[in-house]
Amino acid sequence: MxxxxxxxxxxxxxxxxxxxxxxxxxxxxxxxxxxxxxxxxxxxxxxxxxxxxxxxxxxxxxxxxxxxxxxxxxxxxxxxxxxxxxxxxxxxxxxxxxxxxxxxxxxxxxxxxxxxxxxxxxxxxxxxxxxxxxxxxYQRELEQLANTDPLSGLNNRRAFTNLATRHIAHCRETHAPVSIVLFDVDHFKSINDRYGHDVGDTVICEFANLLKSVTQADDLLARWGGEEFILLMPETGLVRSGAIAEMVRRNIQVLEFGQPNGLSLRITVSAGVVCSTDADETLDNMIRRSDHALYAAKEGGRNRVTLAGPREALAALA
Known part of the structure; x- marks a missing residue:
């Protein structure tokens, strides 16, 4: 008992x-x-x-x-x-x-x-x-929803930031370069204003699919926000990452987006590319440099790729 x-x-x-x-x-x-x-x-x-x-x-x-x-x-x-x-x-x-x-x-x-x-x-x-x-x-599904952009299906900014920090830390340990490309769809606001948000959403999804087609298994791709996308490529130098960004730029400008009225829409993108081998450079600093390079590409007429200078040049751009 x-x-x-x-x-x-x-x-x-x-x-x-x-x-x-x-x-x-x-x-x-x-x-x-x-x-x-x-x-x-x-x-x-x-x-x-x-x-x-x-x-x-x-x-x-x-x-x-x-x-x-x-x-x-x-x-x-x-x-x-x-x-x-x-x-x-x-x-x-x-x-x-x-x-x-x-x-x-x-x-x-x-x-x-x-x-x-x-x-x-x-x-x-x-x-x-x-x-x-x-x-x-169920928890995995919730985590996936919390880390995924619902429109493009890519990682969102939160997921990218968490994962990119680990990628960069690994490259630092192996003394390998790491590159970041920041893409922006040119004149996206005018696309929404002229053709409607449904067409704008189609542009976002199609560009996301194009980016997926050029990424490798270790690359990290995300929708950074609005019409901006970010691609991190571990163990990739500036020449190769710049070439990939240029390939994306060339491919997107020849695509035609069909419209219900029978007309077709063409778009272009601009990109800023940065590469780092500096053991002390942070993710935030790399993103700032790529953003400055992207701004330079837009100021230069859009539909172009600009490679960022060394980290020391950041102060001069600010």
Whole structure:
């Protein structure tokens, strides 16, 4: 017989049979392990998580329900938890969960409350497991929506800033150059005013598709805002990044955007290109330099690519 008490209420006696029924009927999977990581008990709900009958798991090492890449370290984690100060640990946040391995070779994201209990002869660990696959999939969708420009489908400014900082840091570590190109659709406001926002949206989407066609796997592309787009190219020098920007400029000026009235619309773009090998130069400074170069391209008549000078020249342009 077990007694459960809470403040301000008389103790409640719960029989072992009732506890057994609760554990058996729970939708969450429950697994009990000994100190060696051998499974000693599974409730029926475990079968839905791992696609294995509970009785087939009893007596097996925990490895059988862990992906192969995690098996090497789980004994150490279990031992560390056994020696630690806490008797319970929860894993099920956005960035912390357990990955389970199913009988069919697929994986499942699990939230886990892990309890540590000492018996007369051994340490027992009890894991209460819940399938978080749907939740994590939903979180990934929300993160994707938060980081994606809804019109072009490209990264938005927030996502670009977060990812670009990592790209630049990697290039600094490897002493590789990194280039940024800032594009701007020429006279975009007049396109919206003359043809309507639907046509303007089409121009944005088609230009985004053209930019996608010239990017490589490690490049980072985003809609910077309005009619501006930004492209970061790791391990790319000024000559190559300038050539890519020029190729985009040439390609876009020969495209025809068909209109409902049978007329066609042609557009042009301007671009500012910057390359950096300076270990101390920040992303913000590179973007400022590319913006100055873009401004120079527009001042020079638009429909052109301007390469930024060295970082030291920034003060003279400001």
């Amino acid at each position: 077990t007694t459960i008490a809470s403040i301000g209420t008389p103790p409640l006696s719960v029989s072992d049979d009732l506890f057994r029924k609760i554990v058996t009927k729970m939708e969450d999977g429950i697994i009990a392990l000994d100190s060696r990581g051998i499974i000693r008990y599974c409730n029926p709900s475990v079968e839905g998580l791992f696609l294995r009958p509970p009785e087939s798991l009893v007596g097996q090492p925990l490895d059988v329900i862990l992906p192969p890449r995690y098996r090497r370290n789980h004994h150490r984690h279990l031992s560390d938890f056994g020696r630690g100060p806490a008797d319970a640990r929860y894993m099920g946040s956005r960035n912390s969960f357990i990955v389970g391995y199913r009988a069919d070779g697929t994986e499942v994201n699990l939230g886990a409350t892990i309890l540590r209990m000492r018996t007369e002869n051994d340490m027992v660990f009890v894991a209460v497991l819940r399938d978080l696959t749907e939740r994590h999939g």
